[in-house]
Amino acid sequence: MNMVESITRPPLRPVERPRFIWAISDALTLAERNLRQIPRIPDELIFSTIQPVIFVLLFRYVFGGAITGTGTSYVNYLMAGIFAQTVIFGSTSTGIGLANDLQRGLIDRFRSLPMAKSAVLTGRTLSDLVRNAFVIIVMWTVGLLVGFQPQGPVLNWFAAAGLLLLTSFAFSWISATIGMAVSTVEAAQSAGFIWLFPLTFASSAFVPTQTMPDWLRAFAEHQPVSLIVNAVRGLLLNKPDFTTIWQSLAWCVGILIVFIPLAVRAYNNRTAR
Amino acid sequence: MKSEPAILAEGLQKRYGQTQALAGLDLRAEAGTVLGVLGPNGAGKTTAVRILTTLLKPDAGHARVAGLDVVRQANQLRARIGLAGQYAAVDENLTGVENLEMVARLYHLRGRVARQRAQELLARFDLLDAARRVVKTYSGGMRRRLDLAASLIMAPPVLFLDEPTTGLDPRSRLSMWDIISGLVSDGTTVLLTTQYLEEADQLANQIAVVDHGRVIASGTADDLKRQVGGERFEITVARGGDLTAAIDVLRPYSQGEMQIEAERRHILVPVAQGAQQLAAVVRDLDAARIPLDDLSLRRPTLDDVFLALTGSTATVEPDNQQQRGAGRPLARSNT
Numbered sequence: 001m002n003m004v005e006s007i008t009r010p011p012l013r014p015v016e017r018p019r020f021i022w023a024i025s026d027a028l029t030l031a032e033r034n035l036r037q038i039p040r041i042p043d044e045l046i047f048s049t050i051q052p053v054i055f056v057l058l059f060r061y062v063f064g065g066a067i068t069g070t071g072t073s074y075v076n077y078l079m080a081g082i083f084a085q086t087v088i089f090g091s092t093s094t095g096i097g098l099a100n101d102l103q104r105g106l107i108d109r110f111r112s113l114p115m116a117k118s119a120v121l122t123g124r125t126l127s128d129l130v131r132n133a134f135v136i137i138v139m140w141t142v143g144l145l146v147g148f149q150p151q152g153p154v155l156n157w158f159a160a161a162g163l164l165l166l167t168s169f170a171f172s173w174i175s176a177t178i179g180m181a182v183s184t185v186e187a188a189q190s191a192g193f194i195w196l197f198p199l200t201f202a203s204s205a206f207v208p209t210q211t212m213p214d215w216l217r218a219f220a221e222h223q224p225v226s227l228i229v230n231a232v233r234g235l236l237l238n239k240p241d242f243t244t245i246w247q248s249l250a251w252c253v254g255i256l257i258v259f260i261p262l263a264v265r266a267y268n269n270r271t272a273r
Numbered sequence: 274m275k276s277e278p279a280i281l282a283e284g285l286q287k288r289y290g291q292t293q294a295l296a297g298l299d300l301r302a303e304a305g306t307v308l309g310v311l312g313p314n315g316a317g318k319t320t321a322v323r324i325l326t327t328l329l330k331p332d333a334g335h336a337r338v339a340g341l342d343v344v345r346q347a348n349q350l351r352a353r354i355g356l357a358g359q360y361a362a363v364d365e366n367l368t369g370v371e372n373l374e375m376v377a378r379l380y381h382l383r384g385r386v387a388r389q390r391a392q393e394l395l396a397r398f399d400l401l402d403a404a405r406r407v408v409k410t411y412s413g414g415m416r417r418r419l420d421l422a423a424s425l426i427m428a429p430p431v432l433f434l435d436e437p438t439t440g441l442d443p444r445s446r447l448s449m450w451d452i453i454s455g456l457v458s459d460g461t462t463v464l465l466t467t468q469y470l471e472e473a474d475q476l477a478n479q480i481a482v483v484d485h486g487r488v489i490a491s492g493t494a495d496d497l498k499r500q501v502g503g504e505r506f507e508i509t510v511a512r513g514g515d516l517t518a519a520i521d522v523l524r525p526y527s528q529g530e531m532q533i534e535a536e537r538r539h540i541l542v543p544v545a546q547g548a549q550q551l552a553a554v555v556r557d558l559d560a561a562r563i564p565l566d567d568l569s570l571r572r573p574t575l576d577d578v579f580l581a582l583t584g585s586t587a588t589v590e591p592d593n594q595q596q597r598g599a600g601r602p603l604a605r606s607n608t
Binding site for chain 1: 327351358375380428
């Protein structure tokens with residue numbers, strides 16, 4: 001069997017490096033793999049770019065004229081909400097991607113390799129972070145085209161982008177937990193999404209909260225999406241509000257502290273079958 | 274000094290809720306041999322492979338693979354085994370070469386070595402032309418070859434193949450068999466699970482028949498076949514009235530007791546070296562003017578072994594018996 005001779009040959013030597021270096025390197029390898037896939041899955045590309053563009057056009061031109069009390073042009077008001085909603089919706093692909101890998105046996109393949117165990121989760125949340133960064137740039141451009149005029153120092157805009165990325169990362173871990181807790185890709189899809197609709201719409205993302213009934217308003221003004229939207233809006237319109245900025249950061253860090261261990265536990269439970 | 278077996282499992286148990294997937298499974302494969310684990314769906318084959326490849330911890334029992342404990346030395350062991358699965362765990366949105374390079378990098382090979390190794394394996398598995406195509410466009414056989422290539426990145430001394438040919442067309446199956454035999458002749462130890470009797474018969478040195486989470490028989494294919502006896506003629510006479518006459522003609526050839534099913538005009542004759550006697554039997558029956566509906570020489574298959582061991586019957590009509598074992602999954606119904 002000539003053909004096989006060079007398949008079984010003296011063992012290849014892996015490179016020796018400290019474990020945490022491999023944890024980072026393996027995560028990057030998997031993140032790269034996830035990113036390579038995006039342009040090859042039309043559904044995902046449409047989901048992550050076209051859909052938010054439709055939201056911008058819809059709110060800017062259909063609802064925008066009827067919405068008052070925003071204190072600035074509606075498109076300027078709207079964009080902070082769009083950014084937040086886009087990264088939060090985008091983070092659901094973390095759980096869906098993990099559920100997909102699990103269903104197709106890829107996670108078994110990864111677990112049979114001597115790679116860092118953490119890399120499956122960190123690689124996925126990392127690639128979704130990069131994807132969301134790209135989507136923010138796309139949405140920023142679309143915003144400018146429909147009349148969005150950010151104000152104040154550029155540094156503030158970067159701070160806003162930073163806060164949005166932190167939000168994206170935090171919600172990715174919630175999504176990962178959900179994706180590993182449910183049994184199918186379809187379930188990961190619906191369970192990952194359904195609760196985000198009330199959370200993003202019953203907020204200050206698209207409309208001022210003043211006109212909501214009291215009970216809803218009480219929720220809308222104190223829930224994390226509103227806080228994040230208000231912080232981002234302040235930073236983009238030269239009215240930075242440090243209270244909402246700190247509260248947003250606290251929420252994001254809090255979500256990470258709670259959901260990273262939960263996601264790891266869900267992953268371990270799920271793969272121990 | 275006797276060398277340690279490449280795979281040794283003792284008393285493995287695993288329970289999922291109400292289901293006892295493994296109920297004290299023992300397996301042993303000497304280095305450089307193929308161990309075929311044969312059983313129907315749900316017998317525990319995949320659970321056993323998952324434990325031996327460190328994906329799953331057993332509830333009880335222990336196992337060593339390539340001299341390493343599957344639980345305590347799991348991480349070291351992962352560098353020394355390859356796993357190719359039933360569901361061809363390759364990323365269908367990556368190209369062939371991207372898949373192999375990714376796995377090579379996750380084995381912590383240097384970038385240049387990873388690329389070189391990927392090229393080498395693509396060439397050996399006849400995938401160079403398709404290397405830059407997305408795996409989604411591959412045929413089933415190509416996917417399996419890529420999956421197997423991925424499991425061979427480190428040239429592992431022990432390879433686990435979980436139903437490597439399930440769902441493949443006959444040609445792809447034969448090519449997979451060739452590849453597997455080649456690996457073994459080069460010294461790789463292979464554990465192969467299969468529902469295909471012919472596959473175990475073709476490839477495995479030792480066969481372990483698994484049912485309900487434990488090994489119910491083991492040995493070489495020949496050992497197992499011996500348990501259900503040797504060859505026999507199966508004869509169906511055209512007219513029921515000829516049955517007695519036919520039995521008289523056949524008696525000199527029979528090595529034991531003939532089995533007669535009068536209703537179906539069916540006679541089973543245990544024989545030795547049946548092939549050499551076939552012509553004579555046909556001549557004698559013809560001389561006695563006994564027309565036949567059917568005459569065949571039948572060698573026992575592993576299917577027969579399985580049925581003899583478990584007392585379950587296969588859901589196969591008697592006249593389809595020629596097909597049994599030839600690439601047909603073992604189906605059974607408890608009666």
